[in-house]
Ligand SMILES: Nc1ncnc2c1ncn2[C@@H]1O[C@H](COP(=O)(O)OP(=O)(O)OP(=O)(O)O)[C@@H](O)[C@H]1O
């Protein structure tokens with residue numbers, strides 16, 4: 070994979086870079102370019118998978134496919150749910166994804182105690198040559214939704230609220246998780262920045278499974294803070310990131 074592709078967004082290129090980085094490879098869900106062979110292999114191996122446009126944003130064109138009983142599969146997107154028999158599945162996927170380059174990724178069970186999907190937006194900046202975490206916030210998907218973005222009914226939420234109210238972490242678990250997250254974010258952006266040496270900020274989208282394992286869904290190369298940090302009930306992190314942006318320039 071070419072490492073010189075500055076500013077060309079590719080979820081796959083970033084995932085490959087990180088999969089081949091021993092320090093962080095354990096945090097990357099298996100990810101491949103969507104092709105028939107890869108699709109059949111992954112759908113056999115995992116109970117659920119995500120399909121995402123390689124250059125997608127705002128969760129547009131994202132699908133989740135889940136294995137049910139009797140060779141049936143459930144296919145969900147932002148707005149619809151359909152059911153497909155295994156023999157028709159690949160044709161259905163092909164027609165839904167035609168015209169765009171897609172990736173296929175193992176689904177991570179990043180859900181709250183009451184079953185809502187969530188992820189974490191971890192904003193990182195290079196300040197005086199050093200990568201640091203500017204802020205982490207949660208994104209809580211609407212009930213029944215497969216994505217978490219505010220463009221599809223999701224709610225940005227303070228990390229502390231997510232951990233306490235929705236995941237029932239103790240204070241000790243919260244402190245430990247924050248420490249692990251920050252280390253994971255800094256390690257991964259340090260490596261991704263080699264692909265994009267001129268960029269001074271990234272945002273890592275992270276899921277946490279029921280066993281508290283940390284999984285990186287993607288690393289955003291041109292992260293916005295309007296649709297997440299700016300929508301939090303407390304603007305401390307939003308202001309902090311804006312301040313750090315000025316220093317980083
Ligand atoms: N492997 C996965 N397992 C579980 N959920 C996932 C996975 N990949 C993505 N998601 C969910 O799907 C959504 C979109 O994924 P992703 O961030 O890769 O795409 P995006 O188009 O950049 O969307 P956004 O702009 O909302 O971040 C996220 O809200 C995330 O919670």
Ligand SMILES: [Mg+2]
Pocket residue numbers: 127274287289
């Ligand atoms: Mg994203």
